[in-house]
Amino acid sequence: MESLMTADKHVLSYPLGEAQPEAGQMMEVAAGVYWLRMPLPFALNHINVWLLRDEIDGREGWTLIDTGVARPEIQAHWEHVFEHGLDGLPVLRVVVTHMHPDHVGLAGWVCERWDAPLYMTMTDYMVARFWTQPDPEGSLSSGPNGRAAAAHFARHGLTDPQAQAQIAERAGYYPSLVGPLPPRFHRLLHGESLRMAGCDWQIIVGYGHAPEHAALYSAKLGVLISGDMVLPRISTNVSVFDIEPEANPLTQFLTSLHRYDDLPADTLVLPSHGHPFIGLHTRIAQLRAHHQDRLHDTYEACAHGLSAAELVPVLFKRQLDIHQLSFAMGEAVAHLHALWYGGTLRREQDADGVYRFYAI
Secondary structure (H helix, E strand, O other): OOEEOOOOOOOOEOOOOOOOOOOOOOEEEEOOEEEEEEEOOOOOOEEEEEEEEEEEOOEEEEEEEOOOOOOHHHHHHHHHHHHHOOOOOOEEEEEOOOOOHHHHOOHHHHHHHHOOOEEEOHHHHHHHHHHOOOOOOOOOOOOOOOHHHHHHHHHOOOOOHHHHHHHHOOOOHHHHHOOOOOOOOEEOOOOOEEEEOOEEEEEEEEOOOOOOEEEEEEOOOOEEEEEOOOOOOEEOOOOOOOOOOOOOHHHHHHHHHHHHOOOOOOOEEEEOOOOOEEOHHHHHHHHHHHHHHHHHHHHHHOOOOEOHHHHHHHHOOOOOOHHHHHHHHHHHHHHHHHHHHOOOEEEEEOOOOOEEEEEO
16 A cells, blocks of 8 residues: 655646556557556556567567556456457566565466566565465464564554454455466566666666565666656555564665666656656655655654554544555554664553654
8 A cells, every 4th residue: 555645746747648548458658668557456446567569589579567466357458458459479578566466466377378487676576475375374474464464563552453353364365466476587686777678777676665676767768667666646655564573664765766866857757556757856855755744743743652553643644444554554663663763762662562652
């Protein structure tokens, strides 16, 4: 879940306006780069995926970037594209920006269907493999779901029995949206490049939203496929989950944004959610200001001490379902940890074992 954050749409430029492809249809947004939009079963109801007209080892075909979740209706959309949108050419390669279900969900299925290799960062590939392993009791770390997640959130004040039971019962949620991945893959590394659509695409790795998120930039086309690192209208979720309970992902995320500093101001950004836009540096400045405001609110709220569960309604003013609440908890902990590691909050564990944070 990405927290809602409305940007000033008059500051960013949207070259395509409000135009968008219908599900299963393709729209060209740059030379050889096509936009598809797949539905999602969440409040955030779509993901943008990308197809690049490509040639690998003398074979003509397509590179597919991100896939949507593993649901039959999404497979049907892809089958329509495969039959009607690819000019009779095969998928040669699948690139996944990161391991969240809407991005990696059908990667294994597409790879198997086309006998195509998978390209991901090492960390995200391994975490996705780990989280799709059978865990009927929900005792393994699996992000915001399962017994381990419920215990993690309980240590941060979410002790409501109903919420605890609902989170514990969702152990199978991730594997329900992500199919089995291929046993082998090609590793994406920061600073290296990938040849796609006749262009060299620089790999830009970022942290905080996912373990090792890969964005891709083509200087020749002036295009950045940003994944979830930079979105035009909402802020990317940055969370602390039980797999790394002492993490400081918000600081990592904000630091990662510096890796886009040298990109040209007129770069066309192709985000995973929302519409393609121009105004990368403006948007990054907005994201920094947004998180500074939230950190200020967090610090003020800690004047007399509070837990992450008590911080959630300070940061999120709307009603949250259990899916949204689990991510909101992770993000609340992330903001508390950023200030704690920064030395402006101290942390204590109360008699009930709940972490409470106090302004210094």
